Amino acid sequence: MSAITVLWFATTREAAGVDWKVVTTASAWRALVTYLWPEIHKWARRIQWEVLGREPFSELTELLTLNLKLYHGAASAVASNRSELIEGAHADSLLYLIDEAKVVPNATWDAIEGAFSGGRPEGLPEAFALAVSTPGPPAGRFYDIHRRSPGLEDWHTRHVTLTEAMTAGRISPDWAEQRRRQWGADSALFHNRVLGEFHASDEDSAIPLSWVEAAVDRWHGWNDAGRPPVEGRRIIGVDVARTGSDSTVLAHRHGPLISELETHDLEDTMQTTARVQAALGVDGADGLVPVVDSIGVGSGVVDRLRELRVPVLAYTGAAKTKARSREKEFGFTNVRTAAYWRVRELLDPAFDPELMLPPDDLLISDLTAPTWSITTGVPPRIQLEKKEDLVARLGRSPDRGDAVAMSFWAESLASSTVRSPTNATGRSSAAASRYGRSIGGGGRARTMGR
Template sequence: MKMNKAEARILLDRAKRDPVFFVTKVLGGDPWEKQEEILKAVRDHRRVAVRACHGVGKTRVAAWVALWFLYCHKNSNFITTAPTWHQVENLLWREIAAAHASSKYPLGGKVLQTQIELGKQWFALGLSTDKPERFQGFHAEHILLIVDEASGVAQRIFEAAEGFLTSPGARLLLIGNPTQLSGEFYNAFRSPLYHKIHISAFDSPNLKAGKIIRPYLVTPEWVEEKRLKWGEDSPLWYSRVLGEFPEQGDDTLIPLAWIEAAQQRWQMTPRGEPVELGVDVARYGTDTTVIILRQGSKAEVIAQLRGQDTMEVTGAVINALRETGAKVAKVDVIGLGAGVADRLKEQRYPVQEMNAGEAAQDKERFVNKRAEWYWALRERFQVGDIAIPPDDELASQLASLKYKFDSRGRIQVESKEDMRKRGLPSPDKADALMLAFAPTQSLTLKAAPRIIGRNSIAGIAW
C-alpha cells in the first residue's frame, strides 16, 4: 500500500501512541485481550514481566512489541535474547521476520536472520547469552531489551544489561513460561519495579468460550489431555497450563528448571561417547517399555512399546543395538526384564542386568542402586551435563520424582509403587533415562556352546 511522507508520518504518530493500532492496522495482526494488555504495558512502563502458560501467543506478541518499538521511535534499538541461540534464531526472530514480511505497509530496513538495519544508529539485534559482555555498550534514547523464555536466562546477563535502562525511553520486557524459583524473572514478580502480567490457559479465548475460536491458541482438549497425563499437582501443570511458578518442595529430586534447561540444550548438543541403551521393561497394565539411546551427554527416546511380550521386546532391543551401534543395552531385570536380559545373553548380545533394588555401591549414602543411579542423574542435570529431547511426558515424570532420607540418613528415591499411590503414572521414560546414564560394567560375552548335529559323523560316533 503506497502513501506519501505526510501520510506515513501521521500513521506512525498515531501508532506510537497506540501499539494495538500499529499491530492491527500496520502489521495486520489480530491480538487478543492479553496480547493487547502486553502491548500497552510496554508503552506505559519501563519494566514489564509476563509469566504465561504454553500456547497463548507470547512469542508472537513479543515480535509485535519489537517492531512497534523500532518503527515508531526514530533511531531506536531493540535487542532480544533467550536461553539458547536456537531460541533466539528460530523462535522470536522467526516471528519478527514473519510479521515484518506480512505487514500491510512496506516497513523498510534491511532484514537479516537476527538483525534489522534502518540506519547507523537505528537497528535491532538478536544476541546469545554465552557472553554477557555483548550486552554492554548499547546506548540510545529509545532502547528496548526483550528477554524471551526469561526464566532460563542467567542472572549475569541481566546484570550486564542494566546499562540499557539508563536512558529515559528505555524499556525491558521479560516474557516466558515460569519454571525457575530464583533469578531475575522470578524476582520480578516480587519487585515493585516491574509491571506484572499473568496469563493462564484458562484466560485464553478458546478456554473461555469452551470451543475453538482461535486455532493457533491453546485448546480445551489440550488442557484436559495434560490434566489427565500430568495431574493437577504436577510442576508442569502449574507452569505450562496455569502459568504459575511450580510449587516444588525440598523433596523434589530434579527441579523443573533443570529439566527445561536440559531440553533447551538438546538441539545444540552434539552426539558423543559412550553410545548405550537404557531399557525399562513394562511389567503390567498401562506401563510401557521404553528404550532410550544415550550418546555422550545427549539422550533420545527411540522406542516406546505397550503390550509386547518378552520376545517382542527382545527383538526391539536387538534392532536398537543394530541401528544405533550401541555398545551395551542396560536392562531393568526386575519383573519381565529378566526374561529379556536372559534372551539377549543367550544370543550373545551385549547386555547389562540392572537391578535397582540391589544394595548401592555407596551403602552409607544410598538405600539402594535406584537411589544411587538417580542421584547421579540429578547431579548431571544440576551441572548441565545432560541434554534431553523436548518430550513433555519425560519432563513430567522427571519433575514428579521425590526423595527422602531413611532413619540412617540414607537417600531413598520414590518407587514406582509409591508414585502410583499418589495417582501418578509409572515413570517408565524417566527410569529408562536413569538406566541409560547409570554406570556401565565391563562386559565379557561368553561364546555360545557349539552344537554337534545328531546325524553328523561326530554325533553318531560320540
Template sequence: MSKPYNVVTDLLDLYWDDPVAFAEDMMGFDPDDWQRDVMMDVAQFPRTSVRSGQGVGKTGLEAALVIWFLCCRPNPKVVCTAPTKQQLHDVLWAEVSKWLENSMVKNLLKWTKTKVYMIGHEQRWFATARTANKPENMQGFHEDYMLFVVDEASGVSDPIMEAILGTLSGAENKLLMCGNPTRTSGVFYDSHNRDRSRFCSHKVDSRSSKRASKENIQMLIDKYGAESDVVRVRVYGEFPKAEADAFIPLELAELATGAAVDPIGDTLHLGVDVARFGDDETVIAPRIGMKVFDLKWYNKQDTMVTAGQVLSIGREMLRSFPQLEFVEIKVDDSGVGGGVTDRLNEVIAEEGMYGWRVIPVNNGGKPTDDEVEHYENRGTEAWAIVRDVLQESFSKHMQGEPISVELPNDERLITQLTQRKYRMTSKGKLALERKEDMKKRGLDSPDRADAVILSFVTDNALHYTNQRPAGW
C-alpha cells in the first residue's frame, strides 16, 4: 500500500467528523466562532446555509471545507459553483489554491484550473469548478460522498439549485450555500425562511467580524443610511426589506417572534381557519391583548371535531388566565367553516355560555370600512390591520420603545405571513394574492397566517350570551 494512501487513511480516522481540527492542524486555518459552528454543521448535517455581510471570511471557510472533504472522505466528489466565472475561478477557486499550497496535505492533492484531485485517483477522487449558468453543469455527479459548495448563492437561479438538490440523494451527500442575501426569493432565501427547518442556517453580521473592514462598514452606513437595503445586505447580513409586492415585510414578522409581551385584557380571541380534509391545516390561533399564543393545528378532521377543539382550547385558556371574562371566536365562515360556526353557536346557546360569541368572517365579502374603500375585500382589509399593527410596533421599536406585539416562533407562520403578495385592481384597490396562486408558486396555503389574522378581527355588531353558567 502506498505511503500517501496510508496518510489519507490516518486523516480519515482522525478528522472524519472534525473539520475544525483538520483546518487548524493541517492548514493553519484559525476559524472565527461562526466559522467553527458552520464547519461542524457541515460535518454533521446534510444542508447548511450562511447569509452574511461582506468581508467576514466566507471564501476561506469554503476553501477549508473543500480541502477537508477531499482528505477525509474516501473517493469523494466536491462540486464548487458560483453565479459567474469570475466569482468562481478568481475568488473561490483561487482561495482553494492558496490554502492548499500552504497546507500539510499539499503533496496529496494536485490543483489545476478546473480540478483538484487526489494524486493517483484522478478519476474518482476530486473537486471540480463548474459555473452556475446551466442546470446540466450540476448534473451527472453520483458518489457516496459528495459536497456541493455554492458561493454567492443568492445569485444562483432556482433551476440550477433544483438540479443540485436533485443530485444530493445519498446519506453522505452535503450542500453548503454561502452569500450576501441579495434576493427575497429563491432557494437561498427559502433556506432562511420557509425551508429553514431543513437547513442549518446561519447569519453573520460584518460588524461582529474581526476580518471585516470597520472603515468600509462605516462608509456604507454614512453613504446609504443605517436602515438602507444596501447596508442590510452588505453589512448586517439581512435580506432586503421585502419584494415590492410582498404584503407584510419579513422584518416586521421576525421582530414580533422575538418579543415577550404580557397577555393583557379580559377577552380571549380565537382565530379559526378551517380546512376539512386534504393537505391544508385547520388552525386555531389564541390571542390575549397583543400576545398570540402557540398555534394549534390539525389535519383531516371534520367540522364537528374542529368545533370541539375550539371549545376545549377556549375553556383551557379561561382556566389558565383568571382575568378573562369574554371569548370571541372568529371563524373563516366561507366553505366548510360555516359548519363550525353553526355548531359553535348551537353549543353556546344550549349551554348558556356567558361571555362567548362567534364572529363569522367572510374574507371574500365587502370590507367593514366602506368609506375608505382601500381594499378589494374583507380578507385584504384584515391582513392590512395586522400589517399596520406590526409596522407600528416596528416603528416604535426603532425609536427605542419595547416591541408591542408577540407572535409565536413558528417557521411556517412567519413564512406564510411574509410570502403572500398583493396587487392593485383596476379600481385602485389592494387585493391579496389568491391561495391558488400561492400554491402555483410552490407555497403552502397560508392557513396558520389566516388564523392569526382572524384572531385580530373585530365586529361590534354581535352580542354576547347574557347568562353565566354554573361554575364559571
C-alpha cells in the first residue's frame, strides 16, 4: 500500500505538471532500504504504462535505489532522526510517507506537521501524510493520533482488524491460532502483531516488549553494517533441554551483542558438551566462557566440561543471591529473577542501552512473557513468575530467554565464585583464572552494575 501510494502520487502530479515531492521515512533506515523502496521498484514494473502514456521509469536515470527523480519532482528516503531534512522539503504538492510510525521521534512528526501550514482544502499548495505501522504500547504520536488527541483530529485513522485480514486472505486462521498459543492471548506481542491493537506489557511483564523490539532494531543495524566486530567478553549461555519437546539453546554473546541463537533438539548431554567444546575453539584460545544451567540434565554437561578442564560457569536459577537492583532498593528471590532483571536493566531506554538481540519471535516471547511482583522483607525482593507457571501458560519452556539471561549473568557468577578444574598441583589453572575471575573486572561489568 505504501509503495503504490508513492507511485500514485508521483505519476499523477508529474502528469499534471505540478511541482511535487515525496519524503519517505521510517523508524529504522533498514525499513526503507530493505522493505519500502524494493517494493516501490516491484510495483513500478507492474504499472500499465500505456495507460499513463509514457515509457517505464528508467532505472539508470529516474528510478534509482532510494530515489525517484522525474522532471517536475522527486521522491526520496530520509532517516527519521534527521528532522531538519524533513522540515526542509518544499513543493506545491507534498506527500510524507511514514513507515513503522509507532516509534518515529516526535521531532520528525513536528517537522511534518509544519508542511501543512500552507495547505489548502482545495487546489495548490497541498500536503498529505500517510503513516503506517503495527501498533505498539499506548504511547507516542502514532498512538495519540489514533486516540484522537486534541489537535490531531484532522488525521483519518483506520484499524485493520484480524477478521478483515483473514477474510482478505492475507492472514491464515491457523497462523493466528498458533501465535495465540505461542505468545499467549493476553501478551502484548499477540495484541500488537496479530490483533493490531495498542497494548503494553510494561505493567505486568518484567521486560517491556518495546524495549526488546528496540534491541532487535539495534541488532539489525549491526547486521546491515556487515556485522562489524563488537568489543567485550565472549560468553555462551547454554540452556540444556530437559524433555523431548524442549530445545537445547546456545546463546552466543559478544559484549552487549547476542549474535546468534543456536538450537538443537533431541540431543544427549555428551552431544551438548561436544558442541560447547567445539565453540570454545582450540584450547579455549578464543576466550569464550560457557555458562551452563546446572540443574537437572545440565549438571551432566557441567561435570563433563570440568572433567575436560574447561573453565565452565555453573548457573543455578533457583539459588539465592545477594544481588540488588540498579538503584539498590530491591533484592531478588533467586538467581533466575536477578538474571532476567539484569537483562531488563540493560534494555532500559533511560540508560542509553547497547544490548542487541536477534530477531527471533520465540526469544521475544520468552523475554516479555514472565510477570513479576514484589515480596515483603528487608530489603523487599523482586520475584519473577515461577518457571513452572510460565511453562504451563506458554505450553513450552522459555529456552531462548533463559539462555540469553544466563549469558548476561556471567559477570555475577565470575565475581562471586568460580569452580574450575585444578592442575596436578591442586592450584586453579591459568585458563580458569583468565576466563573466570577477570570477567568481573572489566568496564562492561561496571556498566551492568549501575
